[in-house]
Amino acid sequence: MTIERFRQLWTHRYFKYSHILKAHFLAYQAWIYFKTKKAKFAKGQKLIAIVRTEHFGDIVAAEPIGRYVRSLHPNAHIVWFVKPSYHELIDFNPSVDETFGEFCVTQRRVLFEKNVFDKIYPLQFSNNNHCTKCQVSIGNPIADRKGINVHTYFNFGNLLEVFAQTADLINSKISFPADDQPRLYLQDQHRQKADSLHLPERFVVIHCQSNYVPKDWPAERWDQLVKWLSENYSYKIVEIGLKSNLTTKEMNYRNLCGQLSILETAEVIKRADFFIGLDSGPSHLANAVGTAGVILMGSLGAFPSYNPYSGSYGRQENAFFVRQEGKMCSELSFEFVKEKVVSVLDKAILKRE
CATH class of the missing domain: 3.40.50 (Rossmann fold)
Known part of the structure; x- marks a missing residue:
């Protein structure tokens, strides 16, 4: 030795x-x-x-x-x-x-x-x-x-x-026996932080990287999506998360990665018109604060199709899952994702008008 x-x-x-x-x-x-x-x-x-x-x-x-x-x-x-x-x-x-x-x-x-x-x-x-x-x-x-x-x-x-x-609280194949909607308990300090950011009146929050690479969508396709959103909608785009891997220079894009605590992030998501992201922590925040979600999902290991959420996201009342059974998230084409995002955003705009 x-x-x-x-x-x-x-x-x-x-x-x-x-x-x-x-x-x-x-x-x-x-x-x-x-x-x-x-x-x-x-x-x-x-x-x-x-x-x-x-x-x-x-x-x-x-x-x-x-x-x-x-x-x-x-x-x-x-x-x-x-x-x-x-x-x-x-x-x-x-x-x-x-x-x-x-x-x-x-x-x-x-x-x-x-x-x-x-x-x-x-x-x-x-x-x-x-x-x-x-x-x-x-x-x-x-x-x-x-x-x-x-x-x-x-x-x-x-x-x-x-x-x-x-935890032995329920048996297999039995639904949760109480209110299954996750909640967050946001405080004045989180609201004050969001106030200090001077967020736009109408914006979309995006989250582009999970803590597990097989759940991710390639950064270049996120760049495409940000460019397309900027050119076709009046929404500003705000990215949240630990760090960004995007290269976009769009004027309507703002990077808040690494600047917020978890609950401050939740308050920002709460104020957004939509959350567009991955099956990751921030999507659970979006579910808990009630922001409509467009979730990019793919097959995960032994699970070709799965649903991690309870509450309104789990029932897809307030969320749309973008996926093709058997394909990983990274295999979803830009055109396929764009088509699904269009259907969700346009439907919401028509409803609002």
């Missing part, structure tokens, strides 16, 4: 075991915190955990579960476990008493092994509970028993129905 390889190996081990040690320390710290809090509860009051830590679209899709769990346990203290970067999606939810920003899955595993929680609702399946630093995964026996995993989950319904099944 070379000196350089030896150094790399022990550097890796140092960071790995330091991370694991911190996870254990934070777990014990959290255990003491929740044990102390629980000691002050009224007689019979329960401490309940809901676990959906990522991705933010999944957290939005799972929001109705918070309300449903509250209906089942009206007097409980409900804690939602989430990655710190997504805490704002839970912080203002009136059905949840507390947001717990999870350090990693090892922290959660050690904490739950202390049995301080009276009931845990895991809205995750085994192979999406992984910490790359600890190299540890957490299983979900409920999901395993039902055969729900990353290769099968859309065979069990939309995301809300899948998560409800992984």
Whole structure:
């Protein structure tokens, strides 16, 4: 073994075991915190955990579960476990008493092994509970028993129905038993941020990159779409997301990528006439705020045709899915997408007039 390889190996081990040690320390710290809090509860009051830590679209899709769990346990203290970067999606939810920003899955595993929680609702399946630093995964026996995993989950319904099944809240092939429309709880601070942007009176929001390449539509076709929209409609076009990969120089186009928090993004989408985007987190925001959506979708792995949404998007009351069964999103031609966008926009314009 070379000196350089030896150094790399022990550097890796140092960071790995330091991370694991911190996870254990934070777990014990959290255990003491929740044990102390629980000691002050009224007689019979329960401490309940809901676990959906990522991705933010999944957290939005799972929001109705918070309300449903509250209906089942009206007097409980409900804690939602989430990655710190997504805490704002839970912080203002009136059905949840507390947001717990999870350090990693090892922290959660050690904490739950202390049995301080009276009931845990895991809205995750085994192979999406992984910490790359600890190299540890957490299983979900409920999901395993039902055969729900990353290769099968859309065979069990939309995301809300899948998560409800992984928590044993519903059985397979049964619709969600309560209001299935996701909601967001936007605050004055989010509205004020949107006000400060001086958005146009009429505009379309676009979102052009997901966190998973097979769901994406090529950037050059998005550029074509922006150019065509600018030439044929009076709408301004506002792009949101983490970063843009477009090269368009159209005067009617504005790039807000990387400038907004999740809920600030939701407020911008709420003010738009339409959302045109991918099967990704922002489309779930659009569903939750009630903005009409045109969603570019394709086959996804073992799922040639699927529907991730509940509520008005899931029933396609407020959304139009642009897809050709068996084709990936990247294979959708510009002309095919343009034709579908025309049908949606023109119909809305006629209705407005």
